Amino acid sequence: MNIFGSGETVPEMPAPASPAPSLPSLSAGERRLLLQLARQTLIAATAGGRDPEPPADGLTRTLTEPRACFVTLTRNGSLRGCIGHLSPKEPLWKAVIENGRYAALYDPRFPPVSASELGQIEIEISVLTEPRPLEFRSPEDLLNKLQPGQDGVVLESGSGRATFLPQVWDDLPDKVVFLGRLCQKGGWDENAWREPGMNVSIYHVEALHGSDRDAEANRGCA
Numbered sequence: 001m002n003i004f005g006s007g008e009t010v011p012e013m014p015a016p017a018s019p020a021p022s023l024p025s026l027s028a029g030e031r032r033l034l035l036q037l038a039r040q041t042l043i044a045a046t047a048g049g050r051d052p053e054p055p056a057d058g059l060t061r062t063l064t065e066p067r068a069c070f071v072t073l074t075r076n077g078s079l080r081g082c083i084g085h086l087s088p089k090e091p092l093w094k095a096v097i098e099n100g101r102y103a104a105l106y107d108p109r110f111p112p113v114s115a116s117e118l119g120q121i122e123i124e125i126s127v128l129t130e131p132r133p134l135e136f137r138s139p140e141d142l143l144n145k146l147q148p149g150q151d152g153v154v155l156e157s158g159s160g161r162a163t164f165l166p167q168v169w170d171d172l173p174d175k176v177v178f179l180g181r182l183c184q185k186g187g188w189d190e191n192a193w194r195e196p197g198m199n200v201s202i203y204h205v206e207a208l209h210g211s212d213r214d215a216e217a218n219r220g221c222a
Contacts, residue, residue, distance in 0.1 A: 031208045033058050034096050038071055038123045041100040046115040051097050067092040068128040070165060071099040075120050081107040086131055086163060096125055124209040126165050131201040139194040143175045154201040155182055155193060162186030166205055
């Protein structure tokens with residue numbers, strides 16, 4: 001939550017740890033199953049087929065709990081699609097399938113993924129904690145409290161909202177640049193994060209990534 005006022009100077013305090021809760025770790029079998037479902041979804045989506053069904057004996061309690069997630073597709077290291085939810089809407093396994101299909105076919109920044117690309121597409125699934133407001137007294141206090149590489153960041157102002165996953169820090173390690181680019185993604189001026197009225201929330205993720213070859217090789221271990 002943005003709580004810095006107008007013109008008042010507040011001494012900076014040491015930054016506490018981010019309040020985003022830790023995630024219960026997914027097991028190796030759960031991770032493999034989610035990656036397999038995402039890969040099978042891409043194959044079905046590019047062929048005009050139906051979404052895959054998970055094996056009944058593979059659905060653990062963790063996979064059937066509502067969880068927020070993003071599915072990110074890359075091709076030769078470049079972004080090819082990324083769609084997700086910030087809040088839980090459905091069981092995790094269903095969220096992975098839905099977001100995988102939308103990332104492949106409906107990300108407005110890219111044309112739909114074609115079947116001929118599948119061999120070059122890498123998949124990353126990010127399972128999110130619930131975003132929590134981050135309190136700060138000033139732009140400088142906000143910069144002090146952000147933890148690059150750990151914090152996913154949500155900016156909200158009026159009806160606008162934009163987020164960067166924690167993985168984006170790898171490409172934008174400078175906090176000022178990171179926030180400026182996130183503002184531009186949301187349609188605001190790059191310095192809008194410095195203004196009163198901009199609310200900030202953070203979350204953490206458990207990232208799953210691998211190729212279809214990895215998933216196939218480990219399918220019997222799920």
